[in-house]
Structures are given as C-alpha cells and as structure tokens.
Amino acid sequence: MRRDLVARLPESVEEIAEVLGRDKALEFIGKLPPSGSRSWRVCVYIPKRISLDHKLVQLLGWQDACKMVYAFSGMILQPSNCRFIHRKHRDREIVRMQAEGMDIAEIADRVELSTYRVREIIALQGDS
Structure with a gap:
C-alpha cells in the first residue's frame, strides 16, 4: 500500500x-x-x-x-x-465516482451528502 x-x-x-x-x-x-x-x-x-x-x-x-x-x-x-481518515477515503471515492461519469445526485445519494457538498468536495479535490 x-x-x-x-x-x-x-x-x-x-x-x-x-x-x-x-x-x-x-x-x-x-x-x-x-x-x-x-x-x-x-x-x-x-x-x-x-x-x-x-x-x-x-x-x-x-x-x-x-x-x-x-x-x-x-x-x-x-x-x-479518527473521522478524518474516513472523510479522506470518502472524498477520494467521490472524485473517483465522478471521474467514472456518475451523476452528482447519484454520488450524493450513495455517500449520504447533499449535492452541494459533493460538488464542493470535487472542486476542493481538483485544487489539490
């Protein structure tokens, strides 16, 4: 790993x-x-x-x-x-799902976040 x-x-x-x-x-x-x-x-x-x-x-x-x-x-x-460990993993998964073409609403539903928060995470991960 x-x-x-x-x-x-x-x-x-x-x-x-x-x-x-x-x-x-x-x-x-x-x-x-x-x-x-x-x-x-x-x-x-x-x-x-x-x-x-x-x-x-x-x-x-x-x-x-x-x-x-x-x-x-x-x-x-x-x-x-240790919630930060879970969040880091969740955020990577959100970016991966979006890169694979999954709809924002579907991602939000899967990770139990709002579509606004999912867009925010994707934008923040893009800045990294």
Whole structure:
C-alpha cells in the first residue's frame, strides 16, 4: 500500500494500535459511543480485571481485551475518533465516482451528502 494513502494516526490512537494493530484499533475506536454531549469525543475505561461478559470483550474479543487490560489497566483512554481518515477515503471515492461519469445526485445519494457538498468536495479535490 502506498504510504501517502495511509493516514498517520494520532498519538492517542497509535498507543492502541501498538497493542491491537492498526486495523483493529481503528475498528475498536469506531465502535466506541460518543462521550457525553461532545459527539466528537470518544472515551473508554480499561478496567484492571475483566470477565467474559464485559463490554470490552464484546467489542474486541477475549484475547484483544486481555491485551488492552495488560497495556492500559485502570486507565481512561480518550483516543481521537479518527473521522478524518474516513472523510479522506470518502472524498477520494467521490472524485473517483465522478471521474467514472456518475451523476452528482447519484454520488450524493450513495455517500449520504447533499449535492452541494459533493460538488464542493470535487472542486476542493481538483485544487489539490
């Protein structure tokens, strides 16, 4: 995979990626609910001990949950939500679909954005 296509992870996520691997870390963070009234913030408490029915086990599986407990026992983690990675991928896909001749309205429907926003993304990507 080309290096320029792989977004650099924020330090708060890199710590988790060192334990779980990049893909699992991003998947895990994507499953975390927003923290309170701040929809952009995610937060997770890593207990010192877990049982098979613990939420962490449900999110990660037993082995990965144990790795997290070993690495972050008793800590509250507030990793970046990494939405910028999703947006970068989505924007590349919008440009690709447009280059293949897909109608703006159809693209907007697929990516669940307004036609105005899709046109804006295409114009911004053309400037890059």
